[in-house]
Amino acid sequence: MRNFQYRERTTGPTRIDGLESSANSLEIQEAYAMSRRERTALITGSGQMIGRGIALRLAEAGFNIILNGSKNTAACESVAEELASFDVDTLIAMGNVGKKDEALGIAKAGLDEFGTIDVLVNNAAIRPHSGFLEISEEEWDQVQDVNLNSVIWLSKACLPGMMEKQWGRIVTFTGMNAQRGYNGAAAVSVSKHGNWGLTKSLSDEFGQYGITTNIISPGTFPGDNADLSNDERRQKLKETNPMRRLGLTTEIGGMIAYLCSEDGGFVNGQMLQINGGAVVQF
Template sequence: MTKELSGKVAVVTGAGRNIGRAIALTLAEGGASVVVNARSNRAEAEGVAREIEAAGGKALVHIGDVADAGAVQAMADAAVKQFGRIDILVNNAALRREKPFAEMDYAAWREILDVTLDGTFHCVKACLPALRKSGAGTIVNIGGLSAHTGAKNRAHVVTAKAGIIGFTRALAHDLADDGITVNCVVPGLIGTPRPKDKPEPAHHLTHQTITGNRGRPEDVAATVRFLCGPAARYINGQAIHANGGAYLGA
């Protein structure tokens, strides 16, 4: 693939592992300089940055919780200070807990929404001035399959990810005059490492892919890269599924 993102600067949240890591590496392969954000694990984030730099790219590590508006503003400021601009924002950071609704207290509910939904709000607000200056800014929000299918024991996660879809569509209208496209990539049944004490989510076991296999984080990242490139400027306000056919719908 060509370096279609050369000269661009991308901020990727939750970029230390799994899908976020793949997105950061893939955008760097496209020529973008990448701000690698992680909530607390500096070692993982620095590992991603080293991979980018080893391949000849440019990266900046920024540790900060997207639920903290001040930390997010500091990240946007650091990106502009280091690279002079922000052209791409990928809102990937999220929490994925499981708890029956009857046992869910408000703190558990808010924990998910604070990161997944409010964190996306904070990131867009902080990066918006720079995205406007870009003249061809791109925001890609990472959704979730369960927002479209529902899922047991995930009322908080489903609600947050459904909110991301609505936020995407609203922003596409609000920011069109600024030359900013806003889309959502919805992963589904992606094979990522899981801690031994956290087995496969129950709702994954109820879905099957048409392809007969789980996707890779790189499959999601390729979709994000396309949406960030010049060939996708006419795509706006869309939820694009990368799930091997596990879910067929809008």
């Protein structure tokens, strides 16, 4: 099992006690902020791109953050440094979520440090391109472990604490692979269809405990400062998108922050398309 690496803020949250029923909107906002600071979010694959954007947005909203990556510790440390400007605590828990013992170790590190994991964002995934007849059993199993089984393992680890608190959020990432099949991506499509089925089942089973479970199907989200001038594929996606641009990771983070807010508490069992209108559902 890999060693877990910690980076903590020493400053604690500012607590607000004794709010009167006539409290003004600022006091109410501060009270919500306090409640969020008592909550913790685990974001898998959070050393870069979408995962980084989510970590920054949830930290801004006041959630303690557990960062995770499989190999690139330096990337997670860089994100942790960015989070240092927020009044939250940050834990780095390195490990491969596609290996059960490491996935459970990541969850245990977070639970030992914070008591509960209130928000689970399943962002880590692999998407190899392999024909159905050519893909090896080993590679097939690896895709299912990283993309689907990790969501099962981590959800099972986090749900008891969420149930005890009567509050929790599980958000998983998918894509068009959960809505249709692709030539050369059978393993990925199977795993992502599984994510969608799991989301619907968990939303029904655990909604009664104040726990929402949703899935996000994102469009193309390059790094916020990515140079696309020599990327013909992404340039074409940009030109054909109804918004005539690609997504910003902060926009994904904003949606996650909404789902994790009190205002998002009645959004449950949904697939949310964040793609600028590239895919329109009827």
